[in-house]
Amino acid sequence: MGEAISFYFLASILTVLSIAVVTVQKPVVAVALLVFNLFFLAGVYALLGAHFIAVIQVIIYAGAILVLFMFVIMILNPDMDLKETGDKGKKFILFSAVSVGFLFFSFKMFEQMAPLTKEDIVSEILEDNTYEIGLQLFEDYIWPFELASLLILLGIVSAILISRKPSQNKSV
Amino acid sequence: MNWLEMTLCFPLLGAILNGLILRSESKTLAQIVSVTACFLAFFSALFLSYDVLTHHEGLKVYHLASWIEAGSLSVPFSFLIDPLSSLMLLIITGIGSLIHIYAGGYMSHEKTTYRFFAYLNLFVFMMLLLVTGENFLIMFIGWEGVGLCSYLLISYWFEEDKNAKAGMKAFLVNRIGDIGFLFAVFLTFKQFGTLSFLDLKNILLNSHTLTQEMQNSIALICLLMLVAACGKSAQLPLYVWLPDAMAGPTPVSALIHAATMVTAGVYMMTRLSFFYFLAPQIMTVVAVLGCLTAFFAATIALVQNDIKKVLAYSTVSQLGYMVMGCGVGGFGAGVFHLLTHACFKALLFLGAGSVIFAMHHKQDMMEMGGLKKYLPKTHAVFLLGVLAIIGVPGFSGFFSKDEILWKAFNYPVIGPYLWAFGTLTAGCTAFYMLRLYTLTFCGENRSDHHTKKHIEETPVIMWGPLAVLAFLSVFIGFVGVPAVIGDLVGIPNFFEHYLEPVIKMPHAAEENWHFLRDHHSHALEWTLMGTSTSFVLLGALLGFNFYKRGPKGISLILKKKFSRTHKFLTNKYYVDEFYENIFVTPLQEMSQFLWKIFDLIFINGFINGVGRGLMISSALSSWKNSGGLQTYAVFFVLGCLVFLGFFLK
Amino acid sequence: MDLFYFELMAAVVKMCVILAMALQLPPIMVWIERRAGAFMQRRKGPNRVGLFKWRLWGLLQSLVDTIKLIFKEESVPEDADKVFFHLAPVLSLIPALLALSALSFGNYIILFDHEIPLQLINLNVGFLFILGISGMGIYGIVLAGWASSNKFSLLGSLRASAQMVSYEIPMGLSLIPIVLIYNSLELGSIVEAQANTWQWGIFLAPISFFIFLITMFAETNRAPFDLAESESELIAGFHTEFGSSKFALFYLAEYVNMFTLATLCSILFFGGWQVPFIPHLKLIELLGSHNLASFIGFVTLLLKSAFFMWLYVWVRWTLPRFRYDQLMKLGWKFLIPLSLGNVFVTSLILMM
Amino acid sequence: MVPIEHYFILALIMFTCGTLGVLFRRNLLFMLMSIELMLNAVNLVFVTASSFLGDLDGQIMVFFVITLAACEAGIGLAMVIAIYRRYGTINPDFLKVLRG
């Protein structure tokens, strides 16, 4: 029973936060909201029993990635309130078209799915499964894991190259 | 080199020498070359005909080379010399050389005359080809070649647009006739498989029964050849080009449009007489056509003011006589009239030429008059010519015309009517010839002061040929004195049996041409001859009196009374305008339409349309490719949604 | 149903104890720091402030400072970002306190026949949680620098956050050998595994202790790594613009952080509430009661962390400040490879 | 108990917000943030699926998604900096210059 309450509580906060993230004008506020959003998402993961993922989420997502965002915002200090360019009408039509599209197709998707509730599923998954994750990560998914590491390496190198000052680029 | 090759090569050589190689500035050199070429041709023609008629019993075929060999068709370069063609050879080369001499004088005002003489020689060569050709195609080469030369000669003075137009008109109208000729050739080849006259003659002469299909095709062939003849010999429907052909220099008119070319039709008919005998209905058509043309042209000639136009229409009407002669079965009479006509018409034309030469190229009779004093020699010769043409007994015209009228009278059904019209035309001929004579030579001189001062007698070089022609036109008649008179005077009708071997009656056509041989009473012949001569004398008197004192006098009164008919006649029955509106202008509009609307707009439009259509459709598909990041994203998402929708259904 | 309520009550009590402990700590630490600093520099620290006539060696100084800080006039920079200006100090304090909740202060005590573990939340992900939460501290600093909208504070916050982010990695990596050795992430189980003194973290993974020690200083912006608020260049770093109470909060956060890391270090490397050479079970037998044994465990833990706190102060007044690029080079070019190597070596040893 | 649809609806909402953010915000940074949001929504779906179906693969997938997100954010931000330095603005509307 407690779990349902906390879920709905978290869900409502999450919806509000995600809408806010998209609509707020100042980037700093947006990032802050996004950080909170991540926290509450970590909470939902914990609810679902994925503690390890929750913590990882917090450490990496909130701790590192969004800090990067903060950095960029502080460095660039872009003009905060960018006026909306482009004619409103056209944008609104597309806006509504996309959202209606999403809602319509999601409901169609739900019809197709077999109703799943928590009960009829084995519930032992709830406890800590860090051990099993570690096992599976390094046995079944070793190759994707290596590839991910390669991806990160690539990300690092390219990020450095791209964001270097033009003067430095010349030397390279 | 036998005689035939010589006769053919000399004019050709003359033409090439003058036209392409020499192109000399001096007029005399050009004239000498062409005259010698023509005389040499005449002498070789003489020897040729003498040799053929005496040694080869009147028929010899020269086979030079093979021209076209294609499938079953084989057309050799072969020439047929028989009494008819030798006669024509002599006429062409004889009168031709006389005219060549005359032309030297006439063209003395021109700067360079090599071109003129080259064309004249070329014309003679082509005419020789026409008359000596052994099969249809060689004759056709001559046929079209002659058309070409008349085109070139008529538009000799091409500076004026009028001459160029006249030349083109002549060539095109001839071309219409030639198409008839072509169809006839196709039909004969389809029907008989060969095009040479001798083979056709053998097939037709001794074929006793003719199948119905053969009958029809022969009739059709004859009709088509008639069309060709009309085109070439300026008969009724296609005569319009001859009056305009007068735009060329007078020697040209004399040689081509009087003596030789126009007679080609008659020659062709006599050559194909065995065809025509087998198609009696066509013969009646020919006869009626000839008679109509004769009468029709004579009436127009009554009111013409241009001296050459009058002579032109008189040629058309005399040709009508010849065609009528052939039509009624009297091919011999036709050819005889052809012979006499060649002489006196050439004489008349050259006479008129010397008058025009004297009057510095003015041709309107109204400005002449009283030239008797100024040009005594031309006047005398001209008078002889006039007497010959109107058919005063004793002169050549009388014998040949009378022969035709007699043959026409004996024609079974419509004979007398033909005769009546014939005599009436003879009267008209007398009237307008005398009118011509009196307007130019009698009465006082109406030309303006300037020309009057300069009129002097033509030089000997022009007068000489006139004299010879005058002699010929007077005495040539005695060659074919009709039996009736011949028995009295004792001169045998030499001409009659001269052409006998050429004009044979095929067996199949025996029964419906019997009337040619049965005997007629002399009395009838005498009476006919009497009436026609009286008509002639009446016409002559009227003509002389009306115009004795120039264009005023009685003729004015008549003109006013019959003013409408007079105007009608002067405008040549509006035939030219008729042709113009019926054929030429609509054709012009149609082709304009075809080109402008049909071709440019319809077909081009279609093709360019396809091209433009593609362009538009491609533009549509690229919409507002703004490059905006987010527009791409939106379409991307919409695309996914659509795909999703489709996929999930 | 009462079990739930009982646990709830226990949690609240634990929270109060921890909160009290945490909040009392900074004033004392301030006092110690100033006295120790002075002592090291052969001068007397604050010893004037007294009550009537007892000077108590300046202990009241911090009390008086806190009162001063609370009642001083709040000054807010004119075009600062109001919301974040007020939010920043709070944001830096909250993670620090949250981190405390995961620490295991002692074994369980039995009250009213219920076992109550001396640990607020017993997460099986253990110190990862602490790592994550301490990572959140960065936001406080970043927002502070940003909100005060002056160049120096901005630069200071940038430097501080960059430093903390880059030293978080070696800290995380250095703890992996511990996990490998003690085969668990839970702090409680790790301390139990360190029953035998010779199995303490420091002896089994000395290098990771060495790295962890350095990163401790870096994480809390202390001593050689206190580049953020280094007076000489950036005045007071990110919290120059902050007035009285907000400054106090920052100070509070800093010391709580120090305390958390100190206790974490002692738990992981010095056996936590394990009395040296006396495994906890033997201790229970000796003293006869669980509660007493856990209390002694708690006290030993406090002593160990006190030692580390003293270490902070000691190092602060001895080592000179790093230059920023040396700091970065140390972090990225020395510590991270070392920790990776350490992980590699330990896993090799364990494999054999 | 909380049926799975509700988790998905939550995820859907987050994903829609993320998409709309990407499509209609005039600031590159916001777009990157919205992408992060969308990735989180995807993670949520993975985690819910794995926990409901009792299969760990979902959670491992989340790992990879997170690494991807990290790289993407890193490079994205580097680009934002480069663009800002080059064009002086990070409004995508002004980045329509298609030529080199």
Added chain:
Amino acid sequence: MFQLIHQYILSLLIFSPLVFCGLSLALKDLKAIRVLAVLGSFVTFLFSCHLWYYFDESLTGIQFVQHYQWISSFGISYFVGVDGINLLLVMLTTFLTPLVLISLFEKKEESTKNLIRLLLSLECGMLGALLALDLVFFYVFWEAMLIPMYFMIGLWGGKNRIYATTKFIIYTVFGSLFMLVAALLLYLQHYEQFGVYSSSLLDLYRVNFQNINTELLLFSAFALAFAIKVPIWPFHTWLPHAHTEAPTVGSVILAGVLLKMGTYGFVRFAIPLFPNAVELAAPFILGLGVFGIIYGALVAWVQPDAKKMIAYSSVSHLGYVVIGCLSFQNSSLNEEALLGAQYLMINHGISTGALFFLIGVIYERRHTRLFSEFGGLAKNMPWFAVMLIVATLGSVGLPGTGGFVGEFLVLLGSFQAKPIIAIVAALGVLLGALYMLTFCKSILFGPITKEENRSLKDLSFVEFLYITPLSLLVVFMGVCPEFFLKKMRTSVHHLSKTYHHYELLVPDQPFVSAVNKIEKRG
């Protein structure tokens, strides 16, 4: 040496212009290139004379055969041979190209260097297409011909040359694409029937189709490609544009040889490959041809531009050729008509070539081709007038010129096959005379209206050099056509009689067709 040449005469013939083109690339100076080009084309002409001399007209099959496997896996072979039908066209090409090159002697611009090279490559393309007896090989050269033409019109053309040349290329390529598809289908049909891949004509002639409409379909594809090239009436709109915009050299070659490719294609490919389909489609195409004659003649009559007028006259003339090729008479082609058609092709090439040269001459002097600009040129350009009249008479078909022989044979033959067609076509003769004479009158005769005309010089020596041979040939073809007919007669007879199962007998070389190879392998 002689034996060597004799054996490889055809390959030498095809590729010698290409070799000379290559050599000319090496040279820089315009004069040297010009001399080399004329020499080269003259050498090619000598080769073709050798061919003409040693061509044994009694044999019905193809001679001087060269057959080598080119792409053996697909059965595509380098298969060239000459027989009565394409011999004359080859001679025409090799005869025209030297003249065209000589005509370039007076051009001073530097760009003529490339023009000369294009001409040489064009000649190679044309010879290749004429001598090829392998469908794929033919198609390669068929397309190769277009490229030089495209550049010639495109670069040296008149005002809106780009439109003209693109239209020309797209039109022809559009048609030939259909042909390619049909060729492939035929190729596959051959495979189904004989079990082996071969694209040489000898085998493809043996293919007989079960149902008539596939054959009709394939035939219509081929016919479309050739109809566009000929141009038969509805597909002719590219011709006037191409001619008006092409340089003199281009339009001479275009009219002289390229247009003949269409009719040659009919005779060589369309008729023997799809015999029954041809018989079915013949009335339709004949109708188009006849209408083309009348239409071409009428439209030519009202053209203001000389070159456009001659372009439409070509449409009319080639209408005769189409009639000649397709006049069927009780299940066999009419021999006279076919022979006449071949002959007319040559004559049209010569006379229209001469006409275009002459128009080029006055274009060179007055830089305009509108009739209104000219008038009374005969006065001070007598030789020009003589040449023009001879050329006009050649194209009008006056007896004594080649035109008459061709037209007479065509009309005679088609009269026997279908009288109506012949009668209407004969009208074309009359209209032909009409527009040609108006053409002559408007240029040569009449008063000199424009001042510039008064001072125009007559033909220069070079112009004389390249026009007189054509005029002489026009007259020569009229006077003794036997010289040409004797070469064509046997092959045409063979084709007209046995086109149903047409056998190109190869006398000297035992050509083992792909089919019997199978039997041998068993």
